[in-house]
Amino acid sequence: MNGIVTSSNMKPIAKGVLSGVTVSFKDCICVKGLPAQSSSKILKGYIPSFNATCVEKILSQGGTIIGKTAQDEFGFGSFGINNSYDLKNPVDPTRVPGGSSSGSAIAAKTIKNHLAIAESTGGSIVNPAAFCQVFGACPTYGRVSRYGLIDYANSLDKIGVMANTLELTAKGLTVISGNCSKDSTSVDLPAEDFSKFETFKGILGVPKEYVENLSPEVKQAFQLAIEKLKSKGIQIKNISLALNAKYSIPSYYVIALSETSTNLAKYSGLRYGPQSDFKLHYNDYFTKVRQNFGVEAKRRVILGTFTRMAGYRSAYYIKALKVRTLLIEEYKKAFKQVSAIIHPTMPILPPKIKDTKNLSPIEIYNMDLLTAGVNLAGLPHLTVPIGEMVGMLITTNHFEERKMFSVGGLL
Amino acid sequence: MKLSKELLFDVARLSRVNISNEETDQFLDELNDVVKAFDLLSEVDTKGVSPSLHPVKITPKLREDKPEVKKKTALFGEMEDGYFVGPSLK
Numbered sequence: 001m002n003g004i005v006t007s008s009n010m011k012p013i014a015k016g017v018l019s020g021v022t023v024s025f026k027d028c029i030c031v032k033g034l035p036a037q038s039s040s041k042i043l044k045g046y047i048p049s050f051n052a053t054c055v056e057k058i059l060s061q062g063g064t065i066i067g068k069t070a071q072d073e074f075g076f077g078s079f080g081i082n083n084s085y086d087l088k089n090p091v092d093p094t095r096v097p098g099g100s101s102s103g104s105a106i107a108a109k110t111i112k113n114h115l116a117i118a119e120s121t122g123g124s125i126v127n128p129a130a131f132c133q134v135f136g137a138c139p140t141y142g143r144v145s146r147y148g149l150i151d152y153a154n155s156l157d158k159i160g161v162m163a164n165t166l167e168l169t170a171k172g173l174t175v176i177s178g179n180c181s182k183d184s185t186s187v188d189l190p191a192e193d194f195s196k197f198e199t200f201k202g203i204l205g206v207p208k209e210y211v212e213n214l215s216p217e218v219k220q221a222f223q224l225a226i227e228k229l230k231s232k233g234i235q236i237k238n239i240s241l242a243l244n245a246k247y248s249i250p251s252y253y254v255i256a257l258s259e260t261s262t263n264l265a266k267y268s269g270l271r272y273g274p275q276s277d278f279k280l281h282y283n284d285y286f287t288k289v290r291q292n293f294g295v296e297a298k299r300r301v302i303l304g305t306f307t308r309m310a311g312y313r314s315a316y317y318i319k320a321l322k323v324r325t326l327l328i329e330e331y332k333k334a335f336k337q338v339s340a341i342i343h344p345t346m347p348i349l350p351p352k353i354k355d356t357k358n359l360s361p362i363e364i365y366n367m368d369l370l371t372a373g374v375n376l377a378g379l380p381h382l383t384v385p386i387g388e389m390v391g392m393l394i395t396t397n398h399f400e401e402r403k404m405f406s407v408g409g410l411l
Numbered sequence: 412m413k414l415s416k417e418l419l420f421d422v423a424r425l426s427r428v429n430i431s432n433e434e435t436d437q438f439l440d441e442l443n444d445v446v447k448a449f450d451l452l453s454e455v456d457t458k459g460v461s462p463s464l465h466p467v468k469i470t471p472k473l474r475e476d477k478p479e480v481k482k483k484t485a486l487f488g489e490m491e492d493g494y495f496v497g498p499s500l501k
Contacts, residue, residue, distance in 0.1 A: 321463055378465070
């Protein structure tokens with residue numbers, strides 16, 4: 001399996017920097033004429049009548065679209081097991097590929113000269129990219145238009161890229177970036193070529209809390225990568241991200257699920273997917289159609305409704321948004337001491353598929369420990385392979401994507 | 412904070428999500444584990460802190476209120492006499 005769930009052969013409309021490159025899109029990104037289901041039964045039969053902005057940009061720069069890739073339902077998952085595709089890690093088929101952009105990582109690893117366009121809410125690009133041993137880049141929030149993305153959580157969703165080389169990853173992110181009048185949260189900044197980065201000169205920070213509980217394989221690969229950086233004359237400084245280490249997971253999940261519960265309200269069996277009997281009362285109709293949600297989607301809608309309910313809203317949703325402010329400030333303070341922050345992308349190797357069956361939701365949510373903070377803060381981040389199924393996460397300040405790639409160029 | 416069975420049913424009703432009897436006990440335990448993790452946020456002193464709705468500064472963009480999409484494209488679903496058909500509200 002190469003991660004593709006719907007194949008196509010959509011030719012580019014012009015020559016450009018991606019001429020000769022095949023491109024795939026995560027299933028949640030709308031490509032005109034191709035089914036877009038986000039791996040959910042509730043979107044069965046939905047075929048978009050328009051292209052997402054990033055699709056138009058790829059076609060105008062020479063990319064050939066070869067299909068849509070598998071994912072966890074609506075992006076709800078860290079392992080690639082919350083769908084019906086039986087996905088396996090291409091490096092070790094007994095292990096999970098990671099999630100939620102699982103198919104993107106598999107395609108980037110197994111298809112030659114391929115650019116996979118993926119999406120991240122809390123780590124869904126860098127998690128599977130690290131596990132499948134490819135490069136994965138997630139931009140600053142607002143850098144890439146979300147127009148045409150089937151949303152999970154509006155204030156957290158970012159479209160990014162994966163590829164087998166740093167150069168193609170940087171080129172791909174450059175092509176899809178830019179201001180877009182169709183996305184009200186798109187940021188108006190001049191175009192930059194992220195692939196034209198200079199040699200990195202600066203200090204790299206390692207948050208002590210993010211290297212405390214690593215598996216032996218991850219710890220060893222990270223130490224070797226640090227030695228390599230030191231041998232190139234790079235100064236490494238220990239820093240602290242104590243608040244993020246403790247509170248990024250609860251803050252991230254409260255905000256993500258609150259936003260999810262409103263976003264998924266549009267799946268009412270009227271505009272999209274399977275319908276029911278119109279003679280039913282609206283509430284019964286709505287409830288019946290929504291039985292097409294998977295168990296995790298139901299769980300997240302219930303939790304997100306709870307955190308926004310009268311009586312609980314201040315204690316959970318508003319509180320999480322305030323904590324988010326403090327978590328962003330903690331990163332900003334760190335960037336006054338160091339140019340970029342590095343740590344492993346995931347604390348463990350991808351789990352064996354058989355070992356993921358009995359994990360509880362909270363155990364799965366805790367897997368996002370090293371990626372939730374950067375996503376909550378909307379910071380650009382890049383994972384670079386540093387060992388078998390191990391990645392190093394490089395994070396820079398907002399809109400410093402080029403610096404992020406320059407650190408990647410050292411490894 | 413601990414979710415009771417009654418509160419769970421109330422939230423499920425508001426969410427228009429049906430939970431079967433078999434799912435109820437499992438859901439309750441799992442959701443309470445998650446809510447316990449959410450409760451950690453109460454430890455943080457946020458007095459005087461403004462909420463961040465977005466991670467970066469977003470300047471609101473508004474377009475003219477003119478339809479740009481044809482009605483038939485926008486209302487992907489059942490149509491009757493040019494209107495969108497839905498279930499009864501009575």
